[in-house]
Amino acid sequence: MTDPRGPRFAAVLTTIVLVAVLLTGSGWLVLAQAAVFAVTAAWPRLGPYGLLYRALVAPRLAPPTELEPLAPVRFAQFVGLVFALVSAAGYLSGATLVGAIAAGFALIAACLNGAFGLCLGCELFLAYRRLTGHPLTPRTPTPQPHPRPAAPPSPR
Numbered sequence: 171m172t173d174p175r176g177p178r179f180a181a182v183l184t185t186i187v188l189v190a191v192l193l194t195g196s197g198w199l200v201l202a203q204a205a206v207f208a209v210t211a212a213w214p215r216l217g218p219y220g221l222l223y224r225a226l227v228a229p230r231l232a233p234p235t236e237l238e239p240l241a242p243v244r245f246a247q248f249v250g251l252v253f254a255l256v257s258a259a260g261y262l263s264g265a266t267l268v269g270a271i272a273a274g275f276a277l278i279a280a281c282l283n284g285a286f287g288l289c290l291g292c293e294l295f296l297a298y299r300r301l302t303g304h305p306l307t308p309r310t311p312t313p314q315p316h317p318r319p320a321a322p323p324s325p326r
Contacts, residue, residue, distance in 0.1 A: 171237035172214065174287070177246075179227055180210070180219035181283035184250070188277040192270060197261030200273055204254035211247035214240050238292075239306060246283075246291025250276055 184203065191200045210217030253276040260269030282288045299306045 172240055172243065173228065173234040174236065174238045175231065175234060176220050176223040176228070177238075177243050177289065178284060178287055179223040180217065181280045181289075183219050183222075184280040185277060185284050188273055188280055191257070191261075191273045192277065195261055195266055195269070197258045197269060200254050200261060200269070201258040204251055204258055207247050207251035207254055211244050211251055214244055214247070217247070241306065242289070242292035242295040245295040246279075246289050249291040249294070250279070253279075 184206075187199065187203045190196070191203070206218050210220065214220065253272045257269045257272035257276065260266065260272060262269075279290045282290060296306060
């Protein structure tokens with residue numbers, strides 16, 4: 171389970187990177203983003219943007235009120251990896267239109283997640299699970315600590 175604000179923060183950073191890719195046509199930059207997707211898909215806790223979130227942003231926020239499972243996030247990162255690899259291959263091979271279209275699709279998905287919390291890859295994963303008869307709860311409330319009983323009054 172993970173704080174849903176972490177992947178959303180990562181989506182904002184991904185949006186910035188992908189805008190830069192589209193403005194510069196840099197296959198190397200989108201290849202670097204593909205590496206971020208690959209690491210995060212394989213080891214979500216070690217994803218570079220997640221590490222930044224946990225080190226710099228999360229300590230300044232209240233604890234999350236709900237948690238989401240990691241499986242949909244990992245799947246979404248894998249989908250992003252595929253689009254980033256197609257984009258990198260397009261840009262680096264001279265097929266810039268292919269690179270731009272793949273980067274554009276990835277940008278739309280990242281922007282929707284960053285701006286509105288709508289993770290298309292996560293939704294695709296959850297739809298697949300429902301269709302195959304293995305539904306997965308998308309988010310669960312964060313367990314709240316039990317209040318401690320009040321200490322008995324001290325005798326005077």
